[in-house]
Amino acid sequence: MEILASFDFVASFFAIALGLFVGMLLGALPGLGMIIGITLLLPLSYSMDPASSILMLLAVYQGAEYGGSISAIVLKIPGTAMAAPIMFDGVPMAENKSPGKALAYSLYGSTFGGLFGGAVLIFFSEPVARFALKLADPEIFWLSGLGLFAVVTLGGGNVSKTAISVILGLFVGTMGIDLFSGIPRFTMDSPSLLEGPNLIAVVVGLFAISEVLNMNTKNMNLSFKFEKKDMKTSLTFREMLQTVKAMFAGSFIGSVIGVLPGVGSVISSWLAYSGVKKLSRQPETFGKGNPEGIAGPDASNNATVGGALLPFLALGIPGSASIAIIAGAFIIHGITPGPQMIRNNPELINALYIGFIFTTIGMFFMGRFMTTLFAKALVTPNALLAPAIVASSLMGVYSSSGNFFDIWLMLGLGVVAFFLRKLDYSVAGFILALVLSPIIEKSFRRALVITDGDFSAFYSRPYSQVLLVIIAGMILYMFYGQIRNLMKARARKNSDKLAANH
Amino acid sequence: MKKINVLFAALIALLAAMPGLTTADNFPQRPIELIVPFGAGGTTDVFARSFARVLGKYLPHEQRVVVVNKPGGATTIGMSVLAAAKPDGYTLGLSPSGTIEVMQHYGRTRWTADSFEPILAVLDIPASINVLDSSEFENYAQWKQYVEANPGKFTFTTSGATGGSAHLAMEQFMEKTGLKLRHIPFEGHAASQAAVLGGQVMGSFAMPNLHQGGEIRPLVFLTDAKPLGDDYADTPVGSSLDTPVTASFPMGVFAPKGIPADRVAILHDAFKAAMDDPDVIRFYETSGLPRVYQDGETFAAGIRQRSAANKRLLKQMGLIK
Amino acid sequence: MHYRILDLTVFIALAALGAMIIYQSYELPAGFGGDMGSGYFPRILGWMLIGFCVLGAVSSLFSKAVHEFSIPMAWQVAGTVVLMALFIWSWSTFGYFYLQLAVFLFVLLTFYRASVGINAKSLGLNALFAVIVSVAFYVVFNHFMYVNV
Numbered sequence: 001m002e003i004l005a006s007f008d009f010v011a012s013f014f015a016i017a018l019g020l021f022v023g024m025l026l027g028a029l030p031g032l033g034m035i036i037g038i039t040l041l042l043p044l045s046y047s048m049d050p051a052s053s054i055l056m057l058l059a060v061y062q063g064a065e066y067g068g069s070i071s072a073i074v075l076k077i078p079g080t081a082m083a084a085p086i087m088f089d090g091v092p093m094a095e096n097k098s099p100g101k102a103l104a105y106s107l108y109g110s111t112f113g114g115l116f117g118g119a120v121l122i123f124f125s126e127p128v129a130r131f132a133l134k135l136a137d138p139e140i141f142w143l144s145g146l147g148l149f150a151v152v153t154l155g156g157g158n159v160s161k162t163a164i165s166v167i168l169g170l171f172v173g174t175m176g177i178d179l180f181s182g183i184p185r186f187t188m189d190s191p192s193l194l195e196g197p198n199l200i201a202v203v204v205g206l207f208a209i210s211e212v213l214n215m216n217t218k219n220m221n222l223s224f225k226f227e228k229k230d231m232k233t234s235l236t237f238r239e240m241l242q243t244v245k246a247m248f249a250g251s252f253i254g255s256v257i258g259v260l261p262g263v264g265s266v267i268s269s270w271l272a273y274s275g276v277k278k279l280s281r282q283p284e285t286f287g288k289g290n291p292e293g294i295a296g297p298d299a300s301n302n303a304t305v306g307g308a309l310l311p312f313l314a315l316g317i318p319g320s321a322s323i324a325i326i327a328g329a330f331i332i333h334g335i336t337p338g339p340q341m342i343r344n345n346p347e348l349i350n351a352l353y354i355g356f357i358f359t360t361i362g363m364f365f366m367g368r369f370m371t372t373l374f375a376k377a378l379v380t381p382n383a384l385l386a387p388a389i390v391a392s393s394l395m396g397v398y399s400s401s402g403n404f405f406d407i408w409l410m411l412g413l414g415v416v417a418f419f420l421r422k423l424d425y426s427v428a429g430f431i432l433a434l435v436l437s438p439i440i441e442k443s444f445r446r447a448l449v450i451t452d453g454d455f456s457a458f459y460s461r462p463y464s465q466v467l468l469v470i471i472a473g474m475i476l477y478m479f480y481g482q483i484r485n486l487m488k489a490r491a492r493k494n495s496d497k498l499a500a501n502h
Numbered sequence: 503m504k505k506i507n508v509l510f511a512a513l514i515a516l517l518a519a520m521p522g523l524t525t526a527d528n529f530p531q532r533p534i535e536l537i538v539p540f541g542a543g544g545t546t547d548v549f550a551r552s553f554a555r556v557l558g559k560y561l562p563h564e565q566r567v568v569v570v571n572k573p574g575g576a577t578t579i580g581m582s583v584l585a586a587a588k589p590d591g592y593t594l595g596l597s598p599s600g601t602i603e604v605m606q607h608y609g610r611t612r613w614t615a616d617s618f619e620p621i622l623a624v625l626d627i628p629a630s631i632n633v634l635d636s637s638e639f640e641n642y643a644q645w646k647q648y649v650e651a652n653p654g655k656f657t658f659t660t661s662g663a664t665g666g667s668a669h670l671a672m673e674q675f676m677e678k679t680g681l682k683l684r685h686i687p688f689e690g691h692a693a694s695q696a697a698v699l700g701g702q703v704m705g706s707f708a709m710p711n712l713h714q715g716g717e718i719r720p721l722v723f724l725t726d727a728k729p730l731g732d733d734y735a736d737t738p739v740g741s742s743l744d745t746p747v748t749a750s751f752p753m754g755v756f757a758p759k760g761i762p763a764d765r766v767a768i769l770h771d772a773f774k775a776a777m778d779d780p781d782v783i784r785f786y787e788t789s790g791l792p793r794v795y796q797d798g799e800t801f802a803a804g805i806r807q808r809s810a811a812n813k814r815l816l817k818q819m820g821l822i823k
Numbered sequence: 824m825h826y827r828i829l830d831l832t833v834f835i836a837l838a839a840l841g842a843m844i845i846y847q848s849y850e851l852p853a854g855f856g857g858d859m860g861s862g863y864f865p866r867i868l869g870w871m872l873i874g875f876c877v878l879g880a881v882s883s884l885f886s887k888a889v890h891e892f893s894i895p896m897a898w899q900v901a902g903t904v905v906l907m908a909l910f911i912w913s914w915s916t917f918g919y920f921y922l923q924l925a926v927f928l929f930v931l932l933t934f935y936r937a938s939v940g941i942n943a944k945s946l947g948l949n950a951l952f953a954v955i956v957s958v959a960f961y962v963v964f965n966h967f968m969y970v971n972v
Contacts, residue, residue, distance in 0.1 A: 043551070133699050325542060334784075387928045
């Protein structure tokens with residue numbers, strides 16, 4: 001019980017509650033993501049004890065992952081690229097059935113994923129972190145390729161247009177200084193593009209601004225009407241049981257993939273969505289409001305929080321941009337991130353483990369309370385909603401960089417995306433490709449630089465071979481499904497003909 | 503619209519100057535902005551914030567210092583904002599000088615090293631050639647022997663891009679010692695650290711772990727600065743090698759060029775005093791970073807000298823014309 | 824406008840972008856030491872972009888679905904874009920973000936709610952909403968985050 005003695009319960013309780021509130025709020029507001037939330041609370045951490053301040057920042061991270069799903073479901077504006085897959089089923093369910101239920105599946109999934117990620121963090125940090133280090137560029141390349149493959153197959157709609165969206169995303173991802181030659185590419189001599197376009201400006205432009213313009217094509221003064229009971233965010237035991245398999249699969253994918261620095265937090269929810277769809281008994285209802293399509297990717301989103309924290313606590317290597325900022329809080333309190341942390345500050349690390357679980361449980365209750373408020377956004381007429389979204393977008397993009405170029409970029413991309421969405425291009429595919437592009441290109445080129453141009457690096461390593469087998473399996477499975485569908489269709493045609501002849 | 507703007511600025515300037523016409527005595531009249539060209543949470547940001555917290559004590563009129571993050575463009579965004587600011591001492595920047603010494607040669611920025619007035623340096627980031635603790639190379643001599651026997655075999659990372667300041671420092675080291683190493687670029691410290699621990703690359707040129715019993719073993723510091731504490735007392739420094747090599751990665755405070763000399767003096771003295779503040783000293787100690795002071799002139803001379811060397815190397819590598 | 828014409832126009836524009844990418848990629852330095860150079864990956868993307876544009880154009884030409892492309896209430900969409908552009912320009916030129924934000928929100932709201940009717944009460948409500956949102960942002964960002972706008 002020594003651990004508990006060094007743990008200031010009251011301070012931590014308030015710290016976690018504050019973090020969750022800020023995280024959920026900023027995650028749900030378009031343009032204001034978790035990075036801004038963590039930055040917002042970082043100055044506070046100077047005057048707090050180390051455990052409370054770090055837990056507060058982790059609570060922001062957890063809360064924002066869930067908050068991003070709220071706006072994806074309610075406003076059709078995912079707070080981050082990671083929350084985009086939630087829209088596939090979340091939006092139809094909210095519109096056709098009940099917004100409360102859609103949010104409930106999202107909340108239960110997030111909580112399950114958070115707990116799962118926490119358990120992985122507590123029981124397996126050291127070995128998992130060591131294993132993740134063994135995965136090198138060739139494996140990262142295959143994994144991100146797998147993520148891209150998942151988008152193209154998920155897309156539905158027009159295949160060439162989805163492919164074009166993905167290629168455009170990959171291209172925009174190459175803008176900026178090339179790591180391997182130090183030369184800026186496609187920057188049009190603008191310093192604002194030297195590190196590529198500001199991701200927050202792009203996401204906000206593509207989703208928030210284009211959605212506001214989309215609202216403008218309809219009567220702005222109407223609003224959805226829902227029964228009060230439709231807003232309740234709770235699930236019956238049976239409903240929960242239905243999605244347990246999806247939540248488990250999503251959590252597993254999220255926590256395993258989340259460990260990989262850089263790649264993990266980006267592709268996990270996408271891989272989870274396609275994985276859950278493959279496992280489901282009713283894959284045909286995906287995209288039409290299947291609860292598994294909400295709970296699965298949401299579980300994986302929150303499982304990555306534990307996953308991304310794992311290599312940091314075990315080895316001092318941040319698994320995502322947000323964890324890198326949280327690392328600042330460690331430095332403020334005089335704790336140098338690194339493998340020695342567990343040895344030198346065991347009581348802190350233990351407090352973080354316990355607090356992490358509390359954070360997740362807290363998220364559930366805070367979510368129950370806050371979500372009902374957010375679901376009301378659906379009954380707010382768009383005439384009020386749209387200006388609020390615009391204000392929040394402007395604020396979010398400006399505070400992320402303080403650069404007017406990014407504001408204009410946001411507006412321009414919003415207009416372009418508005419038209420391209422009308423023409424069936426895939427904005428979600430574009431965003432994922434944009435985030436993956438640098439990872440794919442760098443891992444591919446670096447693998448060759450390290451081996452001095454030897455392509456066998458991509459298939460000679462055992463880990464790569466495992467991944468290759470998985471990819472080949474997925475492609476075969478897809479073809480098998482296509483052929484089976486074709487055969488079924490033909491059989492039906494034949495039997496129709498027979499019936500007609502009789 | 504420009505005219506109105508100018509008029510407006512003039513009016514504000516007039517108002518600002520009104521309270522006391524003996525400006526030097528009364529500087530600063532309002533809070534000072536300290537631009538950090540990185541996002542929140544990084545080393546530079548945390549440093550800026552710990553200075554900003556105590557600087558009020560050492561400035562006349564106890565004025566506040568507010569940290570403003572302007573990330574992006576490999577520090578060029580933040581430095582562009584600083585270069586364009588009025589040289590009145592109310593806008594300063596805290597940045598490693600490395601990017602100034604490199605970026606200006608590409609001719610894509612609206613500023614050069616001459617656009618800034620270095621006020622003082624508060625830190626020299628130590629950097630060493632490191633291998634894994636389990637490596638066969640026990641010391642610099644053994645490592646050098648291996649590299650001489652296997653030119654171009656040893657791969658290392660600098661946690662930065664080709665043509666970055668750390669990479670250029672290593673190019674200079676190779677040029678002087680005649681050793682041949684291969685630089686593998688990585689996107690940031692976290693990724694390159696993982697690559698070293700995972701054995702993807704054989705070594706790194708970066709700050710080593712700041713504690714004993716780490717997983718990384720420094721062979722030689724190319725900077726004269728070492729991390730605080732006795733952990734690396736026995737590790738040689740570059741200037742003591744047979745062919746002396748010295749690299750330096752100072753971080754310091756900059757103002758836009760043209761700032762009045764008396765204000766430079768006020769700011770310099772305040773920052774220098776803050777370096778001796780117990781809170782700031784404790785921060786240096788816990789972060790393990792050496793408290794290396796340089797006055798404005800020394801700092802500026804160093805920037806000029808490294809900048810010239812970088813220009814030559816970049817030309818040699820064919821990255822600039 | 825005819826959906827197919829617009830569709831084909833976009834394909835042609837995107838293919839032109841692909842051609843530009845390929846052209847520009849040749850100006851980038853070639854790699855050394857096992858690296859394929861800065862232009863390699865963008866060049867592949869350029870060719871793929873052109874390829875899929877041709878594919879898409881062909882399938883669009885042969886598709887039987889014919890319908891009009893129209894944006895309902897286009898004037899409202901255009902109005903929003905113009906108002907936003909005006910606001911961003913004015914903000915970047917004159918500053919005073921929160922003050923201008925309140926005015927901008929008020930104008931935007933009035934524009935959206937004009938169909939309901941403009942009278943003293945609705946104008947008052949719009950102004951109230953605009954001020955509340957602006958003040959909320961001001962408090963959060965200026966006092967907690969020190970974002971200076």
